Amino acid sequence: MLDDLDLFVAIVDAGSLRAAALRLEMPAPTLTRRLQALEARLGCKLLNRSARRMVPSNEGWQYYEQCKPLLAALRQATASLDATLNRVEGVVRLMAPLNMANDMLLPLWERLLRDHPQLRLELKLNNNMDDLYSGMADLALRVGEQTDPSLQQRRVGAVRTILVAAPAYLEAHGEPERPAELAAHRLLMSEPFQRWKLRHRESGEEVEWPVAPCLQANDMLLTRRLAEAGAGIAVSPLSICHRQVADGSLRRVLEPWEIAVRPVYAVWPQRRALPARVRVVLDALLAFAAAEPRLQE
Template sequence: MFDDLALFVSIVDHGSLQAAARHANLPAATLTRRLQKLEATLGCQLLLRSARSLKPTPEGLLYYEQCRPLLTALTQATATLDDDLNQVKGTLRVLAPLNLSRGLLGPAYASFMAAWPEIRLELSLSNRNEDVWRHGADLAIRVGQQDDPKLRQRRLGVIGIVLVASPTYLAEHGVPAHPHELEAHRLLVASPISTWRFTSPDGKETIEMQPQGQCDVNDIELAASLAEAGQGLLYCPRTLCHAALEAGRLVRVLPEWRTPQRTIYAVWPQQQLPRKVRALLEHLAEFAAANPLLQDGPELPA
């Protein structure tokens, strides 16, 4: 009925069926049939038609005057929505892990902002999984298994978990040769990774432990600093300690034992993604695909 109403308004605006038909790129006979259908639905005649003239009936004029502003407003709203869905500009709200964003993903956000200067990127960072719906977020970066069926998701990459310590600590306390020996060491435990899991090189033995650390902390970055300072062994994401490993400030412990990998996902609530969200999603996916730290390695899936 909306299309028929739009055609009726167009007929009145153009002053004739033929002019409205040319504007709509439709045969005049088609407009006539659809006008008759609209009149039958409404139960009244809308136009007085003769060989030389066409004008609204009193009912048709009233209907035209009431409907035309509504039709214009609806057309403008549709155009605004289309613009919002198809333009890479405006505010983009993203929830993301604090440590991952401050470290590994920082350059990805910077290059995205450089590529799309009309985007206002609103990053809300937390190491907890904040509620996407409550925060009105367009996109969220999550680590680990995602079980919310209301959220759509895309796998971006994986983060390997490694056991590390400083050379100073190992020189003073010795190098463990088996996970069972960890109980005799000073351990740094950082949430949310409270369970440590190791699988032997041949895959025949798996050891899972929930250690009581000399220090339990809810910030992995601080725990990594304590490990560099020689305060104990730390089980942490490879993305967080790779610079210290490359510089020799930390070294791998039990490197032959396989450890879990935690998958990184982008998740979002909308069924139809606005173009600005798709742009960020593709940018993050390309960044992750080009980063060796986010690729599958010898570690086990988490």
């Protein structure tokens, strides 16, 4: 009905059916038919037709004066929404795990700020999903399977988790060769690794290891730093200990034994269409992950 109302206003503004048809690039019979259908729905005559002109009836003038400003406001709102959805500018609120955002994803933030100067990033570094559900965030990066049907998701990659310890600790306490030998060591664990399973890369043998650690924390960076200081063997994502493994300040322990990789997803509310500014961030994240070896399985 909005389209037919727009046609009615165009006819009144043009002053005749023919002029309106030319302006709208529409056959005059089609315009007449749609006008008649609108009048039938409203139950009144909107235009008095003469040989040369179409003059609004009293009801037509009233309808025209009420509807024209509404149509103008609707066009303005549509144009404003189109600009919001299609321009890469404004605020993007993104949630991401603290340690990953502070380390592996640093080049991504730098690239986004460099390539899109009109973009403003608001990063909330936590694992809380409440802001996403309440609309206070546009996008979230989460590790682990995502089972909430109210969220859309794209798989970004996967993160590996390894056992690491300082060379000085291993020299002082010996290096375990089998998972069972971990029971004699000081284990440093962080959430969500309260329980974990080791699988031998070649034989496929699996061992679940719910060993009580000497330290349990909710910060992965803390356990890595304690491992660097020689406090024990840490269960650590490769994404936050890769530099220490590369420079030798940490050594992998039980290297033939692997902990299952954990998938990484970008998630956002199901009910929303992604504005261009959010789509740019998502696309940049996917491109970065595709080129980042630490996010490959």
